Amino acid sequence: MSYFRTFTRLTAPALASLGLAFTLTTLSGCGSRSGTDAENPSAAADSAKPVVVDTVALKRAAMQRDSLKADSIAKKNGQLPGAILPGHRIVAFYGNIRSKGMGILGREPKEQMFRKFAGVLKEWQEADPSIPVQAALHNVTITAQGTPGKDGKWRLMNSKATIEEVLSWAKEHNCILFLDVQPGHSTLEAELPKLEQYLKDPIVHLGIDPEFSLSTMPGVRPNQKIGTLDAKDVNFTVNFLARIVSENKLPPKVLTVHRFTRKMITNYKNIKLDPRVQIVMHMDGHGEPTLKKDSYHDYIQTEPVQYTGFKLFYEYDARPKPHHIMTPKEVLSELTPKPLYIQYQ
Template identity: 50%
Template sequence: MGVLGQYPAPVMLSKLQSEVKRWEQADPGTPVIPALHYICVTAQADAGRNGLHNLRMPFSQIDSVLRMAKRINALVFLDIQVGFSTVQTELPLLEKYLRMPNVHFGIDPEFSMKEGSVPGKRIGTFDATDINYVTGYLGDLVRKYNLPPKIFVVHRFTRRMVTNYQAIQLRNEVQVVMDMDGWGSPESKQKTYQYFIAQEPVQFTGFKLFYKNDLKNEPHRMLTPAEVLSLKPIPVYIQYQ
């Protein structure tokens, strides 16, 4: 789905470091930390052997991403698309990785199919109760293993992808990022950010840029770092796909 698997590791890491330099130039006063964001559970149209419409990547694949990140001292985000499963089922399966100080977590409500639709047919949803489960779980790991705070990314580009946002509980051990995950023209992305991220703030905000999909509509260009930094609130998490 992203650039992580499209290039040999040296090429991909070089591209990442080039993007890091662009953001350092755009905002010299803010440290820029590279990261690899790996979808380790992917939603599937086919029910699969487990009947859950998801595919769990083997741990060997996660290990390879960790080795890649180590080359440039990058963070790692493990992201899940639960399909017909739940975050309560999938998150504990990744605990051995989330005990690591440089490994963080993400969820994609688009592929949480609580209403029983096949992934890709409708946009899914997570509730504040799901998000609170994750922050509680991650917070427990931070306290138990004396870890630095965990970053928790929640992707979003519609209202119903996250319900009851006012009930999301913040914890000192976890930093929650609501990430604008929609693709399109610069204007449409800016509007989506204002409607669904800025108007329903939780803690921190993020912004995703798409190398291909953002070019489909006029004016056929991506937002620049300076344009993203002009958004209010200023996103602190930037993801390229």
């Protein structure tokens, strides 16, 4: 990718066991856990009580547009039960388990990758002990292709076996799972229903990638130009996920939207929030730290939607020397607002 381009808390004993058999604390409520319930039986008992949902607070949360204030949203009565954000920081490994070239997820052998992931999660928890870390796998499931295919849509979906395998990896290691969509010359309306059966699982969430959305650019191959999605496309996705949440009585879904240019998302002010879906605008570009921070400011901070994310590239961020991959402490001290979704590619 060019520059144009259950729920848990980590504990030291958990990291020690199996290298990455994370023993993480299951959320019982609405993202308000401090992570101390395992040591406080009375807190665990309290968390098991029915959650009283303040509908006025929910409406206020649904209208929240300023990502600078996302961390201050009331966690108990401003979020639906089971919401991951803002009570956790999601840290994800990205890629495709069938490809060595798309990211750390798939590039290294499974157990080697999970050992590395354990170290990364530990670094993030130590960098900010105030918020529990939620481990995630982010698998590109519908991938833009260099050839048009039989239907001329320039995209290919993972097989059922591949999706079930990466889902099993996530469950084995107490991760949530993001299924990412690069629609090529297709549309989200056509592609998202293919994933509905998997999104009914409470640990499965969604990512959409405007870079590889080219339905408005006839004749353009993926990677020739940066694609685009409009607020109406994001709103369609939010409504699609919200329906699945309601029909299946699920906790809120997290939706990541990749972005590193202004035109990748048009009419952002028209994006409508819904407490059943938590939107993360995710700075997806690579490069040296100053460029990445500037992009985060220009396309994420100054055009806020709800929550924010930031990507780190193992292969590209450190080129050329002396550039380096930003550390968790650097990310947290140099970005405003502090991102609640971190992705490694």
